[in-house]
Amino acid sequence: MKTFSARMAHLGTENAFSVITKAKKFEKESGINLVYLQIGEPGFDAPENVKAATIKAVQDNQTHYTPTPGIPALREAVAQYHSKYSSTPYEAEDVVIVSGGKPVMFYMINALIDPNDEVIVPNPCYPIYESVTEYLGGKVVPIQLKEENGFNFTAEELETKITDKTKLIIINSPQNPTGGVIPKELMGQIAEIAKKHDLWVLSDEIYDQMVHDGEHVSITNFDGMPERTVILNGASKTYAMTGYRLGWGVTKNKQMAAYLEQLACNDTSCVNTMAQYAALEAVTSPDTKPAVQYMLSEYKKRRDLMVDLVNEIPGMTCHSPKGAFYLMANVRQILDKLGITAAELCDRIMREAHVLILPGTVFGQYGDDFVRFSYVSTEENIRKGLDKIKTFIESVY
Amino acid sequence: MKTFSARMAHLGTENAFSVITKAKKFEKESGINLVYLQIGEPGFDAPENVKAATIKAVQDNQTHYTPTPGIPALREAVAQYHSKYSSTPYEAEDVVIVSGGKPVMFYMINALIDPNDEVIVPNPCYPIYESVTEYLGGKVVPIQLKEENGFNFTAEELETKITDKTKLIIINSPQNPTGGVIPKELMGQIAEIAKKHDLWVLSDEIYDQMVHDGEHVSITNFDGMPERTVILNGASKTYAMTGYRLGWGVTKNKQMAAYLEQLACNDTSCVNTMAQYAALEAVTSPDTKPAVQYMLSEYKKRRDLMVDLVNEIPGMTCHSPKGAFYLMANVRQILDKLGITAAELCDRIMREAHVLILPGTVFGQYGDDFVRFSYVSTEENIRKGLDKIKTFIESVY
Structure with a gap:
């Protein structure tokens, strides 16, 4: 063959x-x-009210295609959700609904990385960041998460990893697999470094609600970051909805949002319609x-x-x-x-x-x-x- | 930026x-x-029994991850479905359940096409075949579907398009947008040409049930073809389940099946779980x-x-x-x-x-x-x- x-x-x-x-x-x-x-x-x-919303969507024949980036009400709800962490409010058009958290990684890395471009990836970390980067010919530059620093790297360590080929930093807080959380001061330093070197950031915030000590700080909290960041989040972890396969990418960069949508259009057309109504209930209902x-x-x-x-x-x-x-x-x-x-x-x-x-x-x-x-x-x-x-x-x- | x-x-x-x-x-x-x-x-x-099966899956808390290639019962049902058109019976392991028909195109073309590889694509045809090929640096070689031939190309025309860079032929019968159907004799000729030149075939059979005159013939009906063909099909068209986003790739080529699964694992993890139970009902129940x-x-x-x-x-x-x-x-x-x-x-x-x-x-x-x-x-x-x-x-x- x-x-x-x-x-x-x-x-x-x-x-x-x-x-x-x-x-x-x-x-x-x-x-x-x-x-x-x-x-x-x-x-x-999944919570009972979310399951009820899923069933209602089926009964209402919400079993047809939706627009590729999602139903408007869900995009709006997600925009509001992330605006609370952000220096700039998000709007519905900044949100692309996709089939889980992974497609955000897959599409963003596809949209950015050419052969020999470098991506700084924390290590140990979720393996798909590395996998997709190397698949596209990019070079993974690992940065160690040290136990003695609460499984964080330092700003100084990050600076030493940057070259003129660095295009993207991936951060994940709270973190899988370590349970580490990036504190506000370090997050601000990462933001400064990203702006100084004109880097993109993939901010994997899928565990944002699961902070047991301290608080969740998004890198989009810092000025100038929503335009160079794609937030990865979704319904799977917070609402125990893994099998729904519903996630989202959020960015103030209009070209990036358009490219995420275009890749989604070439890949899956849109996300399961019932799952979109279920996620709308999960994100907006006080019952959740x-x-x-x-x-x-x-x-x-x-x-x-x-x-x-x-x-x-x-x-x-x-x-x-x-x-x-x-x-x-x-x-x-x-x-x-x-x-x-x-x-x-x-x-x-x-x-x-x-x-x-x-x-x-x-x-x-x-x-x-x-x-x-x-x-x-x-x-x-x-x-x-x-x-x-x-x-x-x-x-x- | x-x-x-x-x-x-x-x-x-x-x-x-x-x-x-x-x-x-x-x-x-x-x-x-x-x-x-x-x-x-x-x-x-969607049919009432399919909607009922969706609701039952939600009530049964079938809202968790499944294996990447799908629940075993659905893979088995799809294998049986396609075995009726095929020279070699398919088994569950030959089936990868994905989030619609498009991912089959996206993954197969990703798995095969390097820059300058040539893909023969009927024209006019569904635009995503071309889009993904060109995205990966491949070259689209269009072959005209002529109205006077029932919107088909001829075996002779196909032969003239093949070069030493040709890696893949895409066929789609019944066809979008023309409504053309490839007759059995021509399908056999295409199979011979694919074997002679050692080519892969993407056989888009998403409209297989919608033949108003004549019969559906799969290229996998011909000896030696199931090993070099990926069938694209799914629940969207036959069962009016577009919003479920559930499709499948079927191939006797074990490495290709493994690669389709690996790409799906890097992209979406698995397909919406309720949709898998709904599709199982659609494919297997006499009520459908x-x-x-x-x-x-x-x-x-x-x-x-x-x-x-x-x-x-x-x-x-x-x-x-x-x-x-x-x-x-x-x-x-x-x-x-x-x-x-x-x-x-x-x-x-x-x-x-x-x-x-x-x-x-x-x-x-x-x-x-x-x-x-x-x-x-x-x-x-x-x-x-x-x-x-x-x-x-x-x-x-």
């Missing part, structure tokens, strides 16, 4: 999915049920708030429980994550003592302790001291999983 | 959408309501059949009515389209007499006859003798629209 395109060799994937495949295979072959503490998905169902508040308070309780339990395991330490629903535990001592990698440790924890967690290296080279837990699971599951891991580590450490 | 990627300058769009924008502006400014005879969307709502049969019989009646009415207009002629729900009317005589283009004629028909139709040139250079009607609208609307156009043409012709 004639060859595939050269780009395909550079496309990565979300390795968390291949871990699940391996886990399912293990369960099938062994007959053992694993405790899942790796999943990046809210541990709740209690459900979101309940989920947030549960995540915080589960976080505190998990932090305590992780720190009781010999050789394992963690700080309390400030946001999102992930916890990075430092396992360097265990790895050195056993002479294995984080991936090998997670594999042994799956096979011998029967708990699924992810090695930090799934999120990049600087994740090599860590394993990632998520605390979306029930309190019972968290206790059970951590107890199994503790027993296992005590037996080998 | 730093520049956008060089590729963006080569990305096209679906110009049918900009015509709608112009029409909405005209309606707002003039206070006149247009008759819409341009739309490429079924004129019916009467609704589909009713829609098909209505389309056929409306087609026959429209053919008669178009041929009563001075200077306008058309053959009876064999499939899909489009009709290309030859308006060359009118264009020559008035000294205008097809786009200018459609603009005048909008402003002076108050009916919206599309110039054939929206679908490529070889559409310049034509205007496209769709016959999804009600009989009343079709009569009203064609009457207005007739009165207008009689006044200027």
Whole structure:
């Protein structure tokens, strides 16, 4: 057969999915049920009022195409939502509704990156930023998120990464996989650097509502930033609506907004119509708030429980994550003592302790001291999983 | 600001959408309501049993992520569906569920085309094939669909278009915008040519159920083709489910299937979960059949009515389209007499006859003798629209 395109060799994937495949295979072959503490998905169902709005949309025959960038009411609601964090109010025309958070990355990086352009990407971080950049021939410049800095980089470290080929910085606060949150002062410094070097910013704010300590600060809060930033956000995490596949890109840069829409038109035409009405309910209805508040308070309780339990395991330490629903535990001592990698440790924890967690290296080279837990699971599951891991580590450490 | 990627300058769009924008502006400014005879969307709502299955999925909290290539039951159902047209039975693993028909084009062309690779694309045809090819630096080689051949090209014409850079042929039967259907003999000749020159085929079969005269023949019916073909199909047209955004790519080439899945993972993660359960109902339930049969019989009646009415207009002629729900009317005589283009004629028909139709040139250079009607609208609307156009043409012709 004639060859595939050269780009395909550079496309990565979300390795968390291949871990699940391996886990399912293990369960099938062994007959053992694993405790899942790796999943990046809210541990709740969508709020009842959102489900009711979905059903009403179906009954109302909202099953036809919509305009590519979304129904006007949802674009308007999202604009208002992000205006509260921004130095400049957003309007409906600044919003493009897309099929999840990932298309915002996919389209923005497509719109910007030519071969040899450089993109500064935090590390460890969500792997798709790197994957799409390298797919298009761009160069990923990793910047380490250091545990001792609350999983942040410093402004000085950022300055040293910039060259005349740098076109884009990607930031993600609250952060997956570390739970780190970029404080206001550092966010202001990043904004200054972006303006000084005329850089674009992809600001992944998908966990914006999940700040357990402190506050969410968007880089668009700083003057001059809404014009050079695309905000990535969506319904998946805040409203437990992952299966709806509804996200959005928001930018004051009119050409960028037009290009996001044009790429969406070439790719998916528009987003599932019922999901748009469901998201409109989620974003605008006061009925959503209690459900979101309940989920947030549960995540915080589960976080505190998990932090305590992780720190009781010999050789394992963690700080309390400030946001999102992930916890990075430092396992360097265990790895050195056993002479294995984080991936090998997670594999042994799956096979011998029967708990699924992810090695930090799934999120990049600087994740090599860590394993990632998520605390979306029930309190019972968290206790059970951590107890199994503790027993296992005590037996080998 | 730093520049956008060089590729963006080569990305096209679906110009049918900009015509709608112009029409909405005209309606707002003039206070006149247009008759819409341009739309490429079924004129019916989704079947009741499909809507019921959607609602049940929401009630069952099927609102979480699914595997990237789709829920196993839907992949299996789609495999069975396409096996009836194929020389080799398909299996679930040959199917990738994606967010509409367009992602199949987008992903397959991404997976194959490097700069200067050539893609043979029928013309006039759906504009996104060209747009994505040129976006990636590929070269579009148009092959004319001739009215006198039932809007088909011949095997001899196809042979002359092939060079050592040809990697992919795109075929679409039944065809948008012409309503042409590729007969079995020609399909077999295309298959032989593809095998002889080791070419990939994108077979857009989205209108496969809408054959009013004759039968649908898939190129995968011919030996050796399922391994070099990706079938594009989906729920939008057959089941009137456009707003669900659910389509699929089907191929016996394992590496291609893996690449389609990998691109989907980098783009949208998975398809809206409720839509997957709805599509499963649509494809497998006997309750869907009467609704589909009713829609098909209505389309056929409306087609026959429209053919008669178009041929009563001075200077306008058309053959009876064999499939899909489009009709290309030859308006060359009118264009020559008035000294205008097809786009200018459609603009005048909008402003002076108050009916919206599309110039054939929206679908490529070889559409310049034509205007496209769709016959999804009600009989009343079709009569009203064609009457207005007739009165207008009689006044200027």
